[in-house]
Amino acid sequence: MSGGILKGMRVVEGSAFVAVPLAGMTLAQMGADVIRFDRLEGGLDAGRWPVTASGQSLFWAGLNKGKRSIAIDMKDPRGREIITEIITAPGDDAGLFLTNLRVKGWMDHATLSARRPDLCMVTLLGDRHGRPAVDYTVNPAVGFPAATGPEGSADPVCHVLPAWDCIAGNMVVSALLAAERHRLRTGQGQEAVLTLKDVAAAMLGNLGIIGEVAVNGVDRPKAGNALYGAYGQDFLCRDGRRVMVIGLTDRQWAGLVKVTGTAEAMAALGRDLKLDLADEGARWKARARITEILAPWFAVRRVDDFAADFDAAGVTWSVFRSFAQALAEDPDLSTRNPVFSEIDQPGIGRYLVPGSPLGFSALPREAPVRAPRLGEHTEEILADVARLPSHAIAALFDAGIVAEPNTPRRLAS
């Protein structure tokens, strides 16, 4: 990174999978020097799918953009000592460490902060009991799959987006920035701890779902693709495309009724049901009947027939796309969107890669930087951060404690 709002900050990351790598990448895309360390053979996520035909992880490439990589044998005490040096290296804007690896002894906060008392460390765990947890287990545990999918179905539907990881990863960023802010004011370091399970459990309360159960005594049933609590529904169009249409706010609802020319029909429906559809809750209660009125309108129209009118009227709507359709037809997923660039990723090739979705007016937008090869920066980090003389670095290579850069992959057997 040439600039960025966090330029000068150095963050060390010992991680795998989504949340903490995403946190490090988010910081790197804001300009921080983020050093991810891994075993010589790569971390647990080195071969995480999707992978290319040759076994290169597109997942790893996506979540480690803009970082520096050091790969080192941490079974060797010299390897552990070097990582400790890197985590606790001096510098006012250093001494910042993110991890989701539970390594007792040498890599815990007590040990590391003995070396650098003002270390700011953020640790993401599975659950508060010390049990492992992943997005795929946290989500069923708190109840979302049971409320997802077609109305009346008894089968739980899990989400495909690892949403809890993405939320927790961004909370790791906030926690680090808050802890560093506190250090700047007090000189005090600390460890911030969060668990994936608690992130999900808390969100259940934040969104009013705990209250819905505890106060209203309601266990929210599946409602298909309907927007909960107001009006929003998917419709099939004449061209076979499906659209999502929103009538959450008064304005959205009025716009939808106007462009579909259904004002009279909706007024009659309100009279019939003795509901004022200007009230969002009334729209929720009447949603099936509202959909009956709107569905024929969409069924005889192609998306192209109404897209411009919908946009002009400020209707909040979208077509449904597959991932490939989104890439093929949405200009927001192309270099026409300044968030994206085409860059070369060693071992993978040239493809569309996002930078940070955050734009800061005081600084130019930074183009995305590719992910490192595994161990690509080992030698420079040993020299610049661990401050090892060249003969000591050579000795580490000779001893096999560090090695030439590799591309993170797992060989299929």
Add this chain to the structure above:
Amino acid sequence: MSGGILKGMRVVEGSAFVAVPLAGMTLAQMGADVIRFDRLEGGLDAGRWPVTASGQSLFWAGLNKGKRSIAIDMKDPRGREIITEIITAPGDDAGLFLTNLRVKGWMDHATLSARRPDLCMVTLLGDRHGRPAVDYTVNPAVGFPAATGPEGSADPVCHVLPAWDCIAGNMVVSALLAAERHRLRTGQGQEAVLTLKDVAAAMLGNLGIIGEVAVNGVDRPKAGNALYGAYGQDFLCRDGRRVMVIGLTDRQWAGLVKVTGTAEAMAALGRDLKLDLADEGARWKARARITEILAPWFAVRRVDDFAADFDAAGVTWSVFRSFAQALAEDPDLSTRNPVFSEIDQPGIGRYLVPGSPLGFSALPREAPVRAPRLGEHTEEILADVARLPSHAIAALFDAGIVAEPNTPRRLAS
């Protein structure tokens, strides 16, 4: 908030719905003084479902915890001037503003920063074209519903968790903390802008999905509740409960095979398919056959029969629950979890409420603070932040520009 890592920071929030209210609440739960301003009748989300029988919004109560509330008539120029004063009020730790409301003229960055040049403002928009967008439209546009749900089904399945809002809200927090950090170093204020659509578009790249389409030419199909790219599957047990079981890492896979006693069957399957199931991608390819081996094991057992063994062996797993089941049976969703407290919310009652999932070792954990009534802090904010003398405050009440506190709700007609 009596303490918290951001104690002393003052943030003003002009917002509605999920993302920016969540951002403000997250900052409030870290100790910031967060002032949310609204119209006298409440914002667009004042009646957002879920609501209680009397129309009180559990959603609003969940997303505005720990904030101060001022309600004011912003159609009146005096109301707008007061909000401007509050946003740009002096203080080294003030001049921080979050919004997702597009109000031209008086509330944009150009106008506000003319009053306080070092203002740090974070603005969340729908998409980069200025069109409105909500979680329910962004998600279909980028492709997740098309990849969600039962294998072979053509029907898109939308998620129930507003994941993009939750992710974007946490990015708003990071953006504010990064901008304030930059201000501290340079004296410079700025506006950080992000869009909900770009947050989703970028995540598609971060997770490797863009590469999967662009490099591999694969449009990911639905795979039911299977963990993508390795092994993870849901199983129905003898007691009618369903569990999710994960074999993502080597250790998780080995643990699962061991406790289910299926080592021989898996070895035979590997020979049959000419795949080494120690490779995660091989497990993905063989997932249907693996599931055939494991399903009978679960079908003859109750969850209680294997729960302790699974935990002892470090298997990563979870039962599926509805929201009500999660509240009824999961101690992580109770006051046994220090994240949660039971607190009184005016107009709603006493129920289980989460504090921040973040624990900072340098400071005691803060109990959650209830959401304000609409306009609860109007008078004190006019006095302490807008610095109006009492006669001027009285005049505002007389003119109807501010009013007595209210509970945020929308009357059903």
